[in-house]
Amino acid sequence: MKLVEPKNFFAGIWKENPIFVLMLGLCPLLAVSSSLKDAAGMGVAFIAVLTGSNITVSLIRKVVPAHIRIPVFIVVIATFVTIVDYSLAAYLPQLHKNLGVYLPLMVVNCILLGRAEAFASKNNIFNSALDGLGMGLGFTLAIIVIAVLRELPGQGTLFGIRVFSENYKPFLIMIMPPGAFFVIGFLIALKNRTGGRKKC
Amino acid sequence: MKRKDIVTGLIVILIITVLSGYLLAQVYKITKIRIDEQKQSEEQRLYKEIFPEGEEFSEEKEYVAVYDGDDRPLGRIYHIVEAGYGGPIVIKAGFDIDSKIKDVRILEETETPGLGVKIKEKTFLDQFTGKSGNMLYLKKYNSEGTIDAITGATISSKAVSDGIIKAQERIERESGLNNSIEATTEGVEK
Amino acid sequence: MTELRSSPHIHSNETTVRIMWSVVIALLPAMVASVYFFGFSALKVILVCIISCYIGEILSHLLLHGRIKTFDGSAVVTGTLLAFVLPPSIPLWMAGIGGFLAIFLVKELFGGIGFNIFNPALAARAILTVSFPLEMTQFVAPLSHRIDTITMATPLGIIKEGLGEQLPSLWSMFIGNKAGCLGETSILLLLIGAIFLLARKIITWQIPVFYMLTVAIITAITGQDPLFHILSGGLILGAFFMATDYVTSPITSKGKVIFGIGCGVVTSLIRLKGSYPEGVAYSIIFMNMFVPLIDKYTLPKKFGAVKRGEKK
Numbered sequence: 001m002k003l004v005e006p007k008n009f010f011a012g013i014w015k016e017n018p019i020f021v022l023m024l025g026l027c028p029l030l031a032v033s034s035s036l037k038d039a040a041g042m043g044v045a046f047i048a049v050l051t052g053s054n055i056t057v058s059l060i061r062k063v064v065p066a067h068i069r070i071p072v073f074i075v076v077i078a079t080f081v082t083i084v085d086y087s088l089a090a091y092l093p094q095l096h097k098n099l100g101v102y103l104p105l106m107v108v109n110c111i112l113l114g115r116a117e118a119f120a121s122k123n124n125i126f127n128s129a130l131d132g133l134g135m136g137l138g139f140t141l142a143i144i145v146i147a148v149l150r151e152l153p154g155q156g157t158l159f160g161i162r163v164f165s166e167n168y169k170p171f172l173i174m175i176m177p178p179g180a181f182f183v184i185g186f187l188i189a190l191k192n193r194t195g196g197r198k199k200c
Numbered sequence: 201m202k203r204k205d206i207v208t209g210l211i212v213i214l215i216i217t218v219l220s221g222y223l224l225a226q227v228y229k230i231t232k233i234r235i236d237e238q239k240q241s242e243e244q245r246l247y248k249e250i251f252p253e254g255e256e257f258s259e260e261k262e263y264v265a266v267y268d269g270d271d272r273p274l275g276r277i278y279h280i281v282e283a284g285y286g287g288p289i290v291i292k293a294g295f296d297i298d299s300k301i302k303d304v305r306i307l308e309e310t311e312t313p314g315l316g317v318k319i320k321e322k323t324f325l326d327q328f329t330g331k332s333g334n335m336l337y338l339k340k341y342n343s344e345g346t347i348d349a350i351t352g353a354t355i356s357s358k359a360v361s362d363g364i365i366k367a368q369e370r371i372e373r374e375s376g377l378n379n380s381i382e383a384t385t386e387g388v389e390k
Numbered sequence: 391m392t393e394l395r396s397s398p399h400i401h402s403n404e405t406t407v408r409i410m411w412s413v414v415i416a417l418l419p420a421m422v423a424s425v426y427f428f429g430f431s432a433l434k435v436i437l438v439c440i441i442s443c444y445i446g447e448i449l450s451h452l453l454l455h456g457r458i459k460t461f462d463g464s465a466v467v468t469g470t471l472l473a474f475v476l477p478p479s480i481p482l483w484m485a486g487i488g489g490f491l492a493i494f495l496v497k498e499l500f501g502g503i504g505f506n507i508f509n510p511a512l513a514a515r516a517i518l519t520v521s522f523p524l525e526m527t528q529f530v531a532p533l534s535h536r537i538d539t540i541t542m543a544t545p546l547g548i549i550k551e552g553l554g555e556q557l558p559s560l561w562s563m564f565i566g567n568k569a570g571c572l573g574e575t576s577i578l579l580l581l582i583g584a585i586f587l588l589a590r591k592i593i594t595w596q597i598p599v600f601y602m603l604t605v606a607i608i609t610a611i612t613g614q615d616p617l618f619h620i621l622s623g624g625l626i627l628g629a630f631f632m633a634t635d636y637v638t639s640p641i642t643s644k645g646k647v648i649f650g651i652g653c654g655v656v657t658s659l660i661r662l663k664g665s666y667p668e669g670v671a672y673s674i675i676f677m678n679m680f681v682p683l684i685d686k687y688t689l690p691k692k693f694g695a696v697k698r699g700e701k702k
Contacts, residue, residue: 060216068209072216079220083227090234093242154313169484172314173521182495285665315523340551352524354551355665 004126008119012134019142019184020191024110026184028102029143033183034175036159039147041095043140045084045103046111047133052080053112054132057120064121073116074107081106111135142187149183150174250277250294250303262370266294275302278370282363285355286310289319291363293328299371300332304364309356316356324350324357328364336365406503409636410463412592416583417470417631423566423576428478429535432572438482440469442489449490450498464503468492471511471631474573475624475671476518479530479539484522488514508678509638512628512671519671529569542569545622550667563621574624584630596646597639597653598629604654612662619661628670629653638678645681645688652677 018024028046032038056076064072085103088096096103106112115135120128151157154174156164173179247257247264254266254274264277275296281288287310294302306320318324327347328336337345338361340354349357424432443465451458469489476485492514497506519526531542545568548555558568566576574580587593605625606616619625633639633653640649653673660669 064212064216065205065209067205068213072213075213075216075220079224082224086227086231086235090231090238093235093238169522170314171487171521172312172523173517175313176520178517178520312523352527 003124004130006130008123008127009130009134012131012136012138013141014138016135017138017142017191018111018114018135019139020188022111022114023188024114025139028105028109029139029146029184030177030180031102032099033143033146033180034150034154035098036144036147036151038095038098039143040140041088041092042099042102043136043143045088045099046106046139047136049077049080049084049106050112050115050136050139051129051132052083053077054115054120054128055125056080057116058123058125058128061121069121070113070117073113073121077109077112077116078107111139145187146180146183149187150179154179246292246305246307247277247294250292250305251275262374273297276371278367280363280367282359282366284309284311284319284359285316285353286312289356289359289363291360293364293367295368295371298332299368300330301328301336301364304328304360306360311356312353315350316353318350318353319356319360324348324360328361332368336361336368406462406464409592410467412587412590413467413631414463414470416587416592417467417474417573419579419582420474420573420576420627421470423579424474424478424572427532427566427575428530428572431535432473432478434482435476435478435480435485435572436470436473438485439473439476439489440466442486443469443472443493446490446493447498450494450502454498462503465493468497468510470573472514474627474631475511475515475571477526477529478572479528479541480518480525484518484525488518491517504637506637507681508675509632509635512632512675515671516675529571531569532567532575544569544667545618546661546667550661557618560617560621563618568622570622571624571627574627577621577626580626580630584626587630593630593634594643594646596643597633597650600647600650601625601629601633601653601657604651605658608655608658609662612658614662619658623661623668624670625657628674633674633677638681640681640684640688642685642688642690645684648684648688649677649681652680 012018016022019026019029028042032042053073053076057073060072060076081104084106085096088099088103115131119131123131148158151174152163153171154176155170156162156168174183244257247254247266251257251266251274253268255269256267256271257277258265258267260276263279266274266277268274275294277292277294280291280293282291283289289309289311290307292305292307294304296302304325306325309317309319311317311319331346334342334344335346338347338349338354338358339345340349341358345361347357347361421436424436444461447461447465448458469492472488472492473485476488492510495517496508496510496513497503500506515526527547528541529544529547531540534540534542543551543555545557545563547569548557562568564577566578568575584593584598588595602620602625605619609619610616629650633650640646653670656673656676657669660666660672666672
């Protein structure tokens with residue numbers, strides 16, 4: 001593989017989208033997609049952690065013996081998650097409060113560990129960074145789309161700004177957990193239909 | 201597994217954890233100051249919202265005592281946790297020196313969106329202001345009660361009212377302390 | 391017919407269409423009662439539910455199959471049953487959303503008639519309850535549409551809130567003179583419809599009888615009036631018309647007994663301990679999930695099959 005391969009960046013956004021195709025990391029997706037603001041914050045935090053951990057894992061891939069790689073990956077991921085956690089608490093306390101437990105829970109997120117194992121530990125730094133950015137962006141786009149489809153009918157607002165009139169009766173189920181499942185189900189069905197997924 | 205593999209593995213993981221620990225310690229040092237400031241200013245802002253004329257807020261064992269600029273006591277702020285419909289509701293209730301409600305704020309709740317969460321709205325919370333005794337009950341549950349429950353969210357409304365009444369009972373139990381506050385303010389008021 | 395076919399060989403003359411129209415006929419008396427007690431707005435809610443169910447059916451057939459399949463009348467049954475479990479004062483557009491979701495989301499997306507896991511009318515009611523909690527929990531007093539519509543708590547609501555309001559007498563609860571969902575109030579007329587269905591062998595007795603019996607026993611043990619609990623809320627409607635739904639209830643008699651008892655336990659738990667005053671809808675949906683499991687353990691053994699581990 002070449003030193004820099006742009007397709008690594010685009011894979012995560014559509015063809016190998018971590019949510020709609022790989023179906024990883026659904027837990028934070030379900031939990032914080034009820035408002036666009038939190039979803040966007042989660043997405044940015046996710047990109048930061050994923051890119052950071054991918055670069056670091058790729059950097060140390062040659063010195064880490066294979067039999068202890070998983071604990072090393074987890075230490076690396078946990079370090080980045082904690083840095084992001086502290087920074088948000090210090091500079092964006094409201095967002096930190098809204099994301100709650102789902103921010104530290106990123107440590108055990110399958111996308112992070114999955115990309116470290118499947119990609120970063122086998123590829124050079126630049127490609128790993130691209131992969132992290134792409135996958136992170138894919139996650140962010142997915143969570144933003146879901147948040148729009150939940151916040152708009154569920155509260156009549158976007159980014160907390162009123163879109164529908166005051167008289168709009170919010171369809172509350174959309175901002176509750178079942179709403180997240182409905183939206184994800186419909187979006188995956190739609191993606192399978194347009195993406196021409198192979199029949200099993 | 202060979203003995204050499206175990207040793208190298210141990211060394212690598214040791215180095216990485218030490219490095220990450222050092223890095224985190226540095227980040228912690230930088231951010232801690234800000235985090236503490238945030239926490240403090242958030243609480244102070246909340247206290248100030250409840251007692252706009254309060255200047256000094258000192259943490260006591262069970263409550264926060266409020267003083268004005270001349271060190272005269274203005275009242276107390278109680279921290280109350282009451283079981284709501286969807287989980288605990290965390291309430292901060294300010295009482296003035298006559299144990300009348302100064303103002304109420306909801307810190308945390310997990311009530312039903314669009315229904316129980318309305319306990320955070322001013323229209324509901326303002327009902328408590330200036331009231332004491334049985335007036336703090338919901339109209340439904342006490343003939344002297346003056347608080348209108350939120351339509352369709354009786355349990356959430358009742359939790360807030362119950363919590364405030366409990367705090368008031370606590371004040372009455374500590375009447376010894378209460379008298380001392382009154383004693384010091386009597387001269388000022390009359 | 392002389393062609394060779396695999397089992398089952400026993401055929402009944404009942405077709406889906408015939409069953410559906412029998413259910414509609416059985417629901418007619420209660421429908422009349424709802425219009426008598428809650429006025430023409432009740433009729434409007436029923437019509438909106440049926441129409442929106444048809445819209446859901448047509449749309450889902452077009453989207454999922456690319457053509458309109460023949461109607462089997464199940465949309466009328468689902469629509470009527472959904473209307474029966476909605477408050478009479480519900481805004482019509484909400485009823486419309488409910489009807490559409492009942493067919494589209496709960497039934498057709500799971501594979502259409504015969505494949506849905508949950509009772510469509512009840513699942514749609516659950517979605518509406520979560521989405522519009524205010525409108526779904528406000529009930530109007532019976533017969534008040536003639537003068538001025540007033541809100542009133544349901545008998546179970548009065549007990550749950552502990553407000554000490556006057557409970558209606560058991561007799562007026564029996565004939566339907568009480569606040570509640572549109573079609574659940576008149577026990578008398580619901581029972582007439584239920585007897586019709588039983589006589590035509592469209593439903594069997596196990597589920598309703600064990601359902602009501604369980605509720606009666608549990609409420610009696612906890613010191614409440616069992617008769618009051620049977621006559622209040624949607625128990626009769628749910629037990630005879632919804633828990634007995636072919637697709638979402640067990641096949642064997644033994645399974646039906648288990649299903650009925652399960653519904654009764656969950657309903658009593660919600661009524662006595664839960665935060666909602668009424669639990670019939672949720673208990674039936676809850677037990678719907680166990681139907682495949684119940685069927686698995688109660689289906690009779692195949693003739694000639696050898697138990698695993700047994701020597702031939």
